[in-house]
Amino acid sequence: MLMPLARGISVLMPDAPKFYPYCICIYIAGEQRAIIDFGAGQRAFNEIDKDSIELGFFTHNHPDHTHSALLFKNISLYAAKEEQLSYRNEKEYFKLRGFEYWKRFMPPGKPLPETPDTTLQNPDIPVEPGFIKIDLAGTITDGQQIELGRGIRLTAVYLPGHSIGHYGFYFEKEGILFGGDIDTTRGGPWYGDGCSNVGQFINSVQRIKEINPGTFASSHRRPLTEKIIPSLDSYLQILLDRENRVYDLLKRPHTIAQLAAYHLAFDYNLFYMEDFWEMMYAHHHVQHLMEIGAVTEVETGVFQQA
Numbered sequence: 001m002l003m004p005l006a007r008g009i010s011v012l013m014p015d016a017p018k019f020y021p022y023c024i025c026i027y028i029a030g031e032q033r034a035i036i037d038f039g040a041g042q043r044a045f046n047e048i049d050k051d052s053i054e055l056g057f058f059t060h061n062h063p064d065h066t067h068s069a070l071l072f073k074n075i076s077l078y079a080a081k082e083e084q085l086s087y088r089n090e091k092e093y094f095k096l097r098g099f100e101y102w103k104r105f106m107p108p109g110k111p112l113p114e115t116p117d118t119t120l121q122n123p124d125i126p127v128e129p130g131f132i133k134i135d136l137a138g139t140i141t142d143g144q145q146i147e148l149g150r151g152i153r154l155t156a157v158y159l160p161g162h163s164i165g166h167y168g169f170y171f172e173k174e175g176i177l178f179g180g181d182i183d184t185t186r187g188g189p190w191y192g193d194g195c196s197n198v199g200q201f202i203n204s205v206q207r208i209k210e211i212n213p214g215t216f217a218s219s220h221r222r223p224l225t226e227k228i229i230p231s232l233d234s235y236l237q238i239l240l241d242r243e244n245r246v247y248d249l250l251k252r253p254h255t256i257a258q259l260a261a262y263h264l265a266f267d268y269n270l271f272y273m274e275d276f277w278e279m280m281y282a283h284h285h286v287q288h289l290m291e292i293g294a295v296t297e298v299e300t301g302v303f304q305q306a
């Protein structure tokens with residue numbers, strides 16, 4: 001369903017009861033037509049004239065943002081320079097997702113599934129789970145401005161943390177910011193990839209607050225026009241609470257596996273991947289706490305308050 005935000009700028013809601021493994025996308029009708037993110041699914045994208053779309057931008061390379069891109073035949077696609085290789089090469093994609101950490105963190109009895117993104121098995125999603133090869137026409141960088149005609153201009157805003165090349169898009173004149181997976185959902189920030197980064201996530205939320213948009217659209221929640229700053233604050237607080245818990249636990253020495261066993265973030269098994277993501281969250285919190293000098297590695301793989 002298309003939901004207009006301003007003249008020529010709409011969100012395209014997935015035609016599904018849940019916003020995962022889908023994402024909310026942006027449809028822009030300037031002189032040139034453009035789409036931001038491609039995870040709305042076939043039913044939703046059938047609402048628009050796909051062949052008329054000339055430009056496409058990815059917020060980042062996660063399958064719920066890319067899976068329906070192949071429905072667009074006349075499009076030039078752009079994504080972050082930082083993630084460029086991961087669209088082209090399966091090995092680079094696995095590196096981006098951090099699957100090389102699997103062997104380091106996971107017990108031998110739980111192998112990495114051959115297709116880690118099994119949630120994509122769905123007739124409305126036009127690809128099979130696993131690596132999706134996408135040919136990019138070029139890359140985007142922070143502050144880059146894109147003119148689409150009819151007075152519509154968007155600016156790429158580098159918002160890393162969720163992933164290394166995570167971008168938002170800002171329509172300054174209209175005061176609309178699309179924040180991608182900085183989505184103010186109840187589960188809080190997600191940073192389970194190899195390239196995720198807690199410090200960057202905190203800074204990116206701060207950057208959105210400084211932009212102070214009048215409308216904040218994001219990938220898995222309906223657009224907000226009020227209480228945007230409090231929503232961002234309570235969303236980020238979930239990450240900060242986890243970090244404080246890790247810091248408290250590190251009064252005594254812990255390994256990453258021991259920290260993850262406290263289930264800091266996930267207490268359910270929906271994706272098969274939660275155990276792994278718990279490890280990655282613990283790993284990223286420890287990395288951040290070491291960056292700010294609050295924690296040290298007392299022996300190899302064992303961490304404690306400094």
Ligand SMILES: [Zn+2]
Nearest residue numbers: 060062162181
């Ligand atoms: Zn994502």
